[in-house]
Each structure stands twice: as structure tokens, then as C-alpha cells.
Amino acid sequence: MATPRALRYTGREIRIWQRLWHGSIFSGLAMPLMFLGAMGWGLGGLVDQNTGSVEGVDYLTFVAPGLLVVGAMQNNAGGALWGVMAGHKWMGGYHAAVATPLRPGDVFAGNLAWAALWSALMATPFMLVAALLGGVPSWWGVLAIPVAALCAAAFAAPLAAYSATQDSDVSFPIIMRLVILPLSLFSGTFFPLDNLPAGIRPVAWFTPLWHAAELARGATTGSIGLGSAVLHLAVLAAFISVGTALGVHTFTRRLTP
Amino acid sequence: MSAAPVPDRAGTETAGEAGGDARPGALVEARALTKRFGSYLAVAGVDVTVEKGEVFGFLGPNGAGKTTTMRMIACVSPRTDGELRVLGLDPRTDGARIRGRIGVVPQDDNLDTELTVWDNLVIYGRYFGLPTAEIRHRATELLEFARLTDRRDDRVDPLSGGMKRRLTIARGLMNRPELLLLDEPTTGLDPQARHLLWERLYRLKREGVTLVITTHYMEEAEQLCDRLVIMDQGRIAAAGSPRALIERHTTREVVELRYASIEAQEAAFARLPALVEGNGAERVEALADRLLVATDHGDATAARITEGTGSGSADGDVGPAPTSVLVRRSSLEDVFLRLTGRTLED
Numbered sequence: 001m002a003t004p005r006a007l008r009y010t011g012r013e014i015r016i017w018q019r020l021w022h023g024s025i026f027s028g029l030a031m032p033l034m035f036l037g038a039m040g041w042g043l044g045g046l047v048d049q050n051t052g053s054v055e056g057v058d059y060l061t062f063v064a065p066g067l068l069v070v071g072a073m074q075n076n077a078g079g080a081l082w083g084v085m086a087g088h089k090w091m092g093g094y095h096a097a098v099a100t101p102l103r104p105g106d107v108f109a110g111n112l113a114w115a116a117l118w119s120a121l122m123a124t125p126f127m128l129v130a131a132l133l134g135g136v137p138s139w140w141g142v143l144a145i146p147v148a149a150l151c152a153a154a155f156a157a158p159l160a161a162y163s164a165t166q167d168s169d170v171s172f173p174i175i176m177r178l179v180i181l182p183l184s185l186f187s188g189t190f191f192p193l194d195n196l197p198a199g200i201r202p203v204a205w206f207t208p209l210w211h212a213a214e215l216a217r218g219a220t221t222g223s224i225g226l227g228s229a230v231l232h233l234a235v236l237a238a239f240i241s242v243g244t245a246l247g248v249h250t251f252t253r254r255l256t257p
Numbered sequence: 258m259s260a261a262p263v264p265d266r267a268g269t270e271t272a273g274e275a276g277g278d279a280r281p282g283a284l285v286e287a288r289a290l291t292k293r294f295g296s297y298l299a300v301a302g303v304d305v306t307v308e309k310g311e312v313f314g315f316l317g318p319n320g321a322g323k324t325t326t327m328r329m330i331a332c333v334s335p336r337t338d339g340e341l342r343v344l345g346l347d348p349r350t351d352g353a354r355i356r357g358r359i360g361v362v363p364q365d366d367n368l369d370t371e372l373t374v375w376d377n378l379v380i381y382g383r384y385f386g387l388p389t390a391e392i393r394h395r396a397t398e399l400l401e402f403a404r405l406t407d408r409r410d411d412r413v414d415p416l417s418g419g420m421k422r423r424l425t426i427a428r429g430l431m432n433r434p435e436l437l438l439l440d441e442p443t444t445g446l447d448p449q450a451r452h453l454l455w456e457r458l459y460r461l462k463r464e465g466v467t468l469v470i471t472t473h474y475m476e477e478a479e480q481l482c483d484r485l486v487i488m489d490q491g492r493i494a495a496a497g498s499p500r501a502l503i504e505r506h507t508t509r510e511v512v513e514l515r516y517a518s519i520e521a522q523e524a525a526f527a528r529l530p531a532l533v534e535g536n537g538a539e540r541v542e543a544l545a546d547r548l549l550v551a552t553d554h555g556d557a558t559a560a561r562i563t564e565g566t567g568s569g570s571a572d573g574d575v576g577p578a579p580t581s582v583l584v585r586r587s588s589l590e591d592v593f594l595r596l597t598g599r600t601l602e603d
Contacts, residue, residue, distance in 0.1 A: 003386060012369070012380045019372055092367030098333055099361040100384035100432070101353040256333050257294070 005102050009110025010117070012093065017118065024075070028122040032071040033129055039063050039190070040135055055192055057137070057221055064135040065144055065216035066189030068126055069151045072119045073209050076152040077159055077180045079115060081172040084163035087111070088254050095255060104251035111160060112153055112244065119152035120145050130220075138222025147219060150236045151212035155180075157243025164250040183209045211235045282309050284436050284467050285330055289339035292325050299325040301491035302339065307436075307469055312462055314485030315471040316478040316589060318601050322491040323471035324364065327440050330469065331361050344435060357385060360434030364441045366425040370414040374405055377413060378428055385432045395431055402457070403427040419450025423457065430461075437461065439470045443477060455480055473601050475589035487593055494596040499589055506592040508539050510555030514548040514562065514579040521577040522548060525566065528576035532565050533558055542594060548579075551591065555584035 003011075017024070044059035054062040087094040087107075097107050123145045130136050136144075159175070166172075186196060187209040193201050204210040211232040218224025218232075285307035292300040300322040307313040315323040328334035330343055332352035341348055343355045368377050375396060382392035400406045403423040413421065422442065429437060442458070443451040458481060462468060472478050478485050479499045486496040495502055514529075516522040526548055529541045537553035538561075552558040559582050567578025593601050 003383070005386075008383045008386065011383050015376055015380055016369065016372060019376070091370070092363075092365060093369060095333075095363065096367040096381070096428075097384055099331060099356060099363070100381070101357040101386070102384050103353060256335065 005106040006109035006113060009097055009102055009107050010113045012097070013111065013114035014117075017114075024118075027078075028071070028075055028118070029125060032067050032122075032126050035067050035071075036060075036064060036126070036130060036133070036135075039067070040130075041133060056223075058135075060130075060133060060135040061137060061221065062192075062217070063190060064127075064130040064133075065147075065220050066213050068123055068130075068144060068148050069209060069212040069216050070184045070189050071126070072123065072148040072152040072212070073155050074180060074184060075122070076115045076119060076156040077176065078172075079118075080156040080159035081163045081175065082169060084111070084160045085166065085169055085172075088164060088251075089167070094251075098255045104255040105248040107255070108160065108247040108251045109244065112157055112240075112247070115156040116149040116153045120149040123148035127220075136220045138220060140218075140222040141220040143219040144216040147212055147216040150233075150240070151208060151216075154208035154212065154236045154239035154243070157240050157247055159243075161243055161247035161250045164247065164254040183207055188213050208236055208239045283307060283342070284309055284344055285313075285469065286342040287326075287330075287339065288341075290326065290329060290336055290341055291338035292322070292329060292334065293337040298491055300329070303486075303488075303491075303493055305486055305493070305496075307467060309435075309467055310462075310465055311483040312458075312468045312470065312481050314478045314482035315469075315488055316473070316475065316482075316485050316593070316601070317471075317488035317494075318473055318593075318599070320490075321488040323473075323488050324440055326488070327438055327469070327471055331359065331438050332356050333361075357432060358435055360429035360432065360437040362422075362425050362429045362437065362439040362442060364444065366421045368413045368421060368425060368428070371412065373410050373412055374400070374416070374424055375409045377424060378431060381428045382431045387432070392431070395433070399427040399430055402430070402460075404453075417450070419446050419453060422446060422450070422454060426454075426457065430466075434466070436467045436469065439468065441471055441473070443472070443474065451477075475593070475601060478589055485589075487589070487596060489593075489597045489599075495592065502589060502592050503587050507587045507595050508537070508551040509553045509587060510551075510558075511585055511587050511591055512538075512550040512552060512555055512559045512562065513581075513583040513585065514550065515546065515581045516548075516577060517580050525576045525579065528566075529562070532576075533561055544600060549591070549594070551587070551595075559584050 040060035040063045044063065047054065047059040094107050098104055127136065127141060127144055131141065187204045187207055189209065193204055193210065215224070215229060215232040218229060283306045285305060287303055287305045290300060290303045303322070303326055315326060317323050325334065329336050329341060329348065332343065332348040332355050335349065344358055346355050348355055369380065378396035378399060379392055382395065400409055403426060405420060405424060405427070408416065408420065413424065416424070426439070443454055446454065455477070458468060470481060482499060484496070484498050487494045487502070495506060497505065514525070516525055522543070526541065526543045529548065529550065533541065533550055533552070538558045539551045542549045542551070550558055550562070562579065563582060566576050590601055
């Protein structure tokens with residue numbers, strides 16, 4: 001059976017990563033690990049002395065899944081914005097692909113599949129280190145790896161769709177500073193959402209990051225109920241689906257005008 | 258001077274073909290092919306037929322609509338109006354199938370420059386769903402064809418422009434296409450690289466690959482194309498073989514005259530037509546830096562000009578003498594000038 005067209009495109013991204021993996025290993029893995037050391041282990045000591053526990057677990061256990069999904073979001077937001085612009089404008093790799101039986105939608109989907117795969121690749125050693133430090137009490141924690149992949153795709157899909165409509169990257173740093181950075185800080189990642197004023201808590205409910213953080217934490221602590229897990233998954237799936245529908249449209253307009 | 262392009266069709270080769278239905282042997286068949294971007298009409302009703310085994314060219318200046326036409330044929334830009342068949346199929350409904358059977362060499366080599374020469378061929382081969390063993394076999398063969406075998410494991414980035422272009426051509430041949438589309442294949446290459454590329458394209462032609470090229474180099478069009486259309490402002494100004502186009506639209510030779518100053522050139526331009534009349538000379542055209550006299554007897558016309566102008570002449574108001582006089586054969590450039598009043602480089 002022939003490889004699905006989207007995955008043929010993913011093959012290109014995999015090959016590029018095989019050659020240039022060192023370019024993204026710092027932001028993808030080293031950075032989250034440093035944060036895990038500084039916050040989970042260093043800062044966590046102080047937190048645990050003062051509070052005993054956060055939502056019933058030590059701070060390292062609380063923050064590890066938060067750092068995991070924040071890393072997945074940040075890296076893939078940047079990758080979707082600048083990476084997609086490189087593909088359609090700066091380097092032209094997408095144009096080469098759509099001159100073959102691949103369609104713009106295949107390029108979009110293959111790219112998204114790669115974002116998810118790369119995030120799972122980065123999440124695996126991260127989770128291993130977190131487990132070695134004692135931050136993953138439950139074996140269900142393995143499922144935090146696919147959650148990171150879903151979180152990556154939930155951000156990559158709409159942002160890639162947006163990037164394909166842009167002729168320059170001037171708006172990208174603004175998105176990173178005004179959307180991605182605040183989300184990183186206030187989505188129940190580094191401290192529970194309950195610590196925020198009640199009035200702004202609902203904002204987090206509409207972002208994929210909070211749902212991903214809750215899912216990942218539910219997995220590492222093994223404490224999530226089936227109902228909430230399904231709800232969180234549904235929100236992530238909705239972001240991926242809507243982002244994909246938009247992306248197929250914007251990629252088609254951009255690549256085959 | 259005015260082009261009056263479309264009506265002037267009688268006797269051209271496409272007009273002869275246009276009468277009937279789609280011909281079974283035609284690889285590309287376009288009728289009134291039109292492309293609009295918003296309010297901008299990029300291609301304004303183009304008729305072309307590309308036959309199996311020929312080299313077909315779109316010659317014209319930048320912005321003439323060549324690339325847009327090519328992109329429609331390549332099934333990466335949907336047509337706004339008109340009819341188009343590529344390999345007998347409709348790009349609207351069979352785009353992916355057609356793309357699987359044609360090769361494309363875009364104007365800018367959109368290679369993966371951070372990857373190796375080999376990687377580029379393998380990745381592209383996978384896009385067609387080819388089995389790995391077949392990809393390796395073809396890539397090895399095409400590296401030989403592109404004279405890049407010794408650069409197989411090098412990154413693409415530091416390769417010369419000519420090498421990159423040859424790699425892009427090799428890449429476009431990975432699916433063994435029946436039809437290869439090349440958009441400005443030698444633009445930006447030095448003469449040596451250009452000639453090597455032409456030689457490779459000849460070889461493809463001998464092997465039976467049908468080639469469609471766009472170019473704004475008249476020399477390239479004359480060298481490579483069996484038949485071509487001259488495009489201007491989204492329309493076809495003329496169609497035929499290079500030789501037929503020259504015979505039909507211009508004289509056998511051209512005398513190029515250069516003058517010491519713009520004023521001198523203008524003064525000469527005002528007086529020359531009267532001087533060169535007869536002698537087979539048909540008309541005088543003014544370019545920014547020279548005058549062109551179209552004539553069937555270049556040497557006689559040139560002699561008439563050197564003898565009849567400047568202080569050496571016995572007559573009174575004869576105009577300035579040119580600083581240089583060059584007699585050459587007419588080219589497609591002259592055909593284009595005749596049809597549009599502009600040069601290809603404009």
C-alpha cells in the first residue's frame with residue numbers, strides 16, 4: 001500500500017530533523033529540563049516547606065506536566081508561525097511538494113503530524129527525567145507524552161493556518177508575547193488556576209493549554225476522572241479540527257492561487 | 258507598431274490546429290485559457306497545443322503571463338476560464354494524477370538547501386509514492402545525468418547556480434515524466450552553465466521527453482524550441498517555429514546603429530527613413546541606445562547609411578553619422594519588437 005500523501009510530506013520533515021536535530025534540541029528538551037530543575041526541584045523545595053503540597057502533590061509533581069505542555073505549546077507555536085512562512089515564502093519547500101501528487105492539504109496535515117511527532121520525541125526523555133526525580137507517581141504518566149503531542153497540534157494547527165495568510169513575520173513576535181507567553185504563565189501550569197481571581201479563571205477554560213495541562217497532570221498523578229479526561233480531549237480535538245479545516249483552506253489559497 | 262495580437266492568427270501553426278477538437282496526440286491543449294487575480298488579468302485567453310516529443314516555448318518579457326500559464330499547466334493554479342487539457346486530463350478534476358506524470362522545474366530552485374543532493378532526490382521521489390529501491394535506482398541514474406555524482410553527499414547550499422539548476426531538473430525527472438515544464442531554466446546562469454544546461458535538455462529531447470519552457474532569452478528560444486508562442490501582456494502575439502516567425506514578421510537582416518549622443522540619435526532617426534528607403538530596407542526602430550534598420554540587404558543598407566550621412570556627404574541636411582554600424586541576422590528579439598514595439602528586456 002502506498003504511503004498516505006500527508007505522511008510522504010512528514011518524511012521530508014523527518015529527514016531535515018535527522019540532519020539538523022541539534023538546532024531544536026535546546027528549546028525542545030534542554031530548556032524544559034532546566035526549568036524542571038530550577039522550578040520543580042529548586043523552587044519546589046521552598047513551596048513544599050511553606051505549603052506542604054499543591055493540589056495534594058509535591059510541587060515537582062505539580063509543575064512537571066505544566067512544563068511539559070508549556071514547552072510543547074511554545075515550541076510549536078514558533079514552529080508553526082516561522083516554519084510555515086519558511087515553507088511557503090522563504091525557502092519554498094511547500095511549493096516543491098505541491099508540484100507533485102501532494103496537495104496543499106497534504107502538506108498541512110503532514111506538517112501537523114510532524115509537529116505532534118516531534119513533540120512526542122521531546123516529551124519522552126523529559127518524562128523520563130521527571131520520573132527519575134520522583135515527579136511522576138503514576139504509570140499512567142506515560143500518557144502525558146501523547147498529551148504533549150496533542151497540545152502541540154492544538155496550537156500548531158490554527159497558527160500554521162494563520163501563518164499561511166501572512167506575507168511577513170511582523171505579527172509573529174506579537175502573538176508570541178501577547179498570547180503565548182501569558183498563556184504559559186496563567187493556564188494552571190505553574191500554579192493552580194484556583195489561585196487566580198475567580199473573574200479571570202474562565203479565560204483559561206477556552207485555551208487548549210489549560211486542558212492539556214489538566215490532562216497531563218491527571219495522567220502523571222493518575223487522579224483524573226474519565227469524564228473530565230474526555231472533556232479535555234474533546235477541547236483539544238476541537239482546536240485541532242477547526243485549525244486543520246482553516247489550514248487546508250489557507251494553504252490551498254497560498255500554494256495554489 | 259501596435260501588436261493587434263489575437264486577430265493576426267491566420268496561417269500560424271496554432272490557428273491551423275485550433276479548428277478541430279482536442280487532438281489525441283497533444284500533451285497540452287489550451288483554448289481561451291484565462292487567469293485573473295482579482296481585477297488583474299494575467300492571462301487573457303491563450304490557445305496553445307503542445308505535441309508529443311517537441312520542445313515548445315513561451316517567449317516574452319517578465320510579466321507577459323508565461324509563468325502563470327505554466328502554473329496552470331502544472332496544475333498548481335486553477336484556471337479562471339477557458340479550456341485546458343494536460344495529458345488528455347482536466348487539471349480541475351485530475352490535478353494530482355496529472356502532477357504525478359509531469360515534471361516541474363520552477364524558476365527559483367526550491368531545493369532543501371540544508372540537505373544533501375541525494376536527500377533532495379529521495380524526498381522528492383517519495384512524494385510520488387515510489388518504492389525506496391526504485392527511488393535509489395533513479396536518483397543514482399539522474400545524478401549521472403545531472404553530472405552531480407561526485408556531489409551526491411554534499412549539502413546543496415554551497416553548490417553553484419548551474420549545479421542547483423541541474424539538480425532541480427534531475428529532481429523534476431524522478432517520476433520519469435512524459436512532459437517536463439521548465440520555467441526560465443537558465444535565468445541567472447553564466448554562459449558556460451547555460452550551454453551545459455541546454456546540452457542536457459537536448460539530450461532529454463532526444464530521449465523523447467516533451468519539453469515546455471518559458472524564457473525571455475531569444476537565443477534560448479531559438480536554440481531550443483521547435484515551436485513557440487510570443488507572449489505579451491497576457492496574450493499570444495505570434496506563434497510558429499523560430500524560423501517561420503522571423504520570416505513572417507521581420508526582414509532577413511538588421512543594421513544596428515549607435516550614435517555619439519541621444520540628440521544625434523534623435524536627429525538621425527528623423528532623417529534615416531527617407532535615406533534608406535528602397536534597398537530592401539523596411540523600417541527604422543528607435544531603442545534607448547541605438548537605432549535598428551530592418552532590411553533584406555544589410556550590407557547595402559549599411560553602405561547607404563555610412564555614405565549618405567555626416568560631413569562626408571555631398572547633400573545638405575543629411576543628419577549625423579553613426580559611431581558604429583553593425584549588420585546582423587534578424588532574431589526573435591526583432592520579431593518581438595516588431596509585434597509589440599518593445600524589447601524583451603523591458
